[in-house]
Amino acid sequence: MSESQTILPMIPLRGMVVYPKVTAQLDIGRDKSIKAVEKAMADDRLIAVVAQLDENVEDPVQSEIATVGTLAKIKQMLRLPGGIIRILVEGIHRITIDNIELVDGYNSATFTELKPIGENMVELEAYRRFAQSKFLQWTDETKSVSEEVVTRIMNINNPNILADQIASVLPVPLFKKQQLLDILDVKERLHKIIAVLNTELEISHLEEEINHQVRQQMEMQQKEYFLREKIRAIHDELGDKVDPDEEANELREQLSKLKVSDDIRERIEKEIARYSRMPQMMPESTILRNYLDWVLALPWDKESKDRLDINEAAKILNQDHYGLEKIKERILEFLAVRKLSGSQGGSILCLVGPPGVGKTSLATSIAKAMNRKFVRASLGGVRDEAEIRGHRRTYVGALPGRMIQGMKNAGTKNPVFLLDEIDKLASDYKGDPSSALLELLDPEQNKTFSDHFIELPFDFSEVFWITTANVAGNIPGPLLDRMEIIELSSYMEEEKLEIAKRYLVPKQIKRNGLDGHNVKLSDAVLRKVISEYTREAGVRTLEKTIAKVLRKVAYEVVEGDGKAPRVTVKNVPHYLGAPIFTEQEREKEPQVGLVCGLAWTSVGGVVLPCEATTMEGTGKLSLTGSLGKVMQESGQAAMAYIRHNAEHLALPKEFYKNTDIHVHLPEGATPKDGPSAGITMTLAVVSALTDKKVRSDLAMTGEITIRGRVLPIGGLKEKLLAALRHGIKEVLIPYGNQKDVAELPESVKKGLKITTVKTMDDVLAKAFAK
Structure with a gap:
């Protein structure tokens, strides 16, 4: 650059300083800075880089930018995803920023070159050697700088370049890095750097001394114990004290509110007593406390009151589902027996049918009709018996099985419990989950189901079990023997039409924000969607397709004058594209x-x-x-x-x-x-x-x-x-x-x-x- 050219593109830097003769990598994301880089690349690759005083400012003005910066040359530029530019720059010399102007969308700086000050070469050589000695001592102790960088710095003979190279790797805050850039006197700069190195060495020595003192106070066998004792001592100093007896009394109070058998109460009481005697810092204390929290949170005696009004239950089922008369009839029969006998007498329904025919949503409606809590556990791909029965407490991170977790989440002992995808259970060396389910689903055995984590008999006899499967033949035989199979067959076109009109279209109109826009899908449109765009046993794809149509309608409402377009049989392809399914051409002649x-x-x-x-x-x-x-x-x-x-x-x-x-x-x-x-x-x-x-x-x-x-x-x-x-x-x-x-x-x-x-x-x- 000629001496007369004093105006260049400028980029403010967040949290970093570029020194002369130092190569740095910069990620540029702000529009003005990107334009400045592009301008520099189009000219001679020269650019001014200056640190901004507050890195949180998005668009700094001149008063928020340091006075002294660096003239740098862009060595490489790379465009990254997200509109970010990564550049590799090498500092040339210090400059002072005289004025900043906005030109063509980027910051342009008028600057003056600053030359280093230092005449006494003998004195500077002494400073150079001493600085290199301190730098080598610091890097040997901290190991914070790579061997390659250390070798390069130790081979520098120029005091001015040495000062900038050391400054670039010092772990000091931004304002100190900027102070070192501001100093033109090489001797003064080296003096400051030596002072920083001495401070870092003192910090390193102090850390080593602290570590040495701590090591002396510990024996290898009791290291963990002493660390926990220190934590407890700190809590004592802060006044954050935990009284084990107070905790135990709170647990006993929770136990007193539970209606459990004397045997279970006695066993829980023993665990509480053991917990109160155990040192709080022992790992077993945390495990035992977790166990007690689980046991006391289970719904041993809480149950919801069944809705035994047959007419009301039938009304809810009919509101939520079209057709499925056999299933509805079976649910109402169960409620009638419950009302007359006062007991449910073991009920395990297995809803078998293709995907999308409403098995899971039907289970939700059953819970709603019966006024019971609803819990769902997906068994697809489960191959570990511990998923059903839980882990032994001896394992790290042990938890109860999904059944106990579900009961805790339900908060009652008589929820509707859905075991989804039971035909997709697997087994391997970790056990056979289907065998673990046998006891759970057997009405004669599930009164005393024992989870490996809880290790107390829990009563599952009042749970209304519902299982779902796509193919009954894939359900393990012993499990299938305990269930009442109810087949959910494919929907006919007329049934799909009614389901779409009554449930799917209103639901998707509301979900897509089209309430009040007079959006309608006629029977003819729905028939075309059903026959030419969805070919399935259920209605899952049909709902997705209706949602696709209504999303495009919503887009046209927002893009246009706010009036919803009319969907007709002719313009369905406009919303869904060409028909996916066409009627198979069959031979007309024998x-x-x-x-x-x-x-x-x-x-x-x-x-x-x-x-x-x-x-x-x-x-x-x-x-x-x-x-x-x-x-x-x-x-x-x-x-x-x-x-x-x-x-x-x-x-x-x-x-x-x-x-x-x-x-x-x-x-x-x-x-x-x-x-x-x-x-x-x-x-x-x-x-x-x-x-x-x-x-x-x-x-x-x-x-x-x-x-x-x-x-x-x-x-x-x-x-x-x-x-x-x-x-x-x-x-x-x-x-x-x-x-x-x-x-x-x-x-x-x-x-x-x-x-x-x-x-x-x-x-x-x-x-x-x-």
């Missing part, structure tokens, strides 16, 4: 070797096309489409039936010897398994072998035996709903499922022709196009 099967999945029923074809070969049977073991066995059973009945089916007796058969279920990436595709696969193979066309408006479900009998299946309602959505006219179901037809909704019965079949002959008679 086909050879193509049969519509029906399957149950965790998100409801689906139509499962089954294709079969034949080719010349050696009698090989290929089954593809990511089929599970059960479906592969169904294919083998189908082949055995066909070979046995070849003559009856008008097939050559040894047709299989020169014919390969390939059975495929599309969507091969999706795993498929289950025992309900037997008749579907059999019909597809027979059609391919006989070249007979199968009706395109027919679907079927059922397992087959090698003698041709059709066995009953599960998930009938979901499968029939899928057939109805797919435009199927007639469905073949096993004769053994005839009893389930009576419980089907009227809309399903009217929309489908449901035909029962006993044997494969019945299926063949109905299936082939005439």
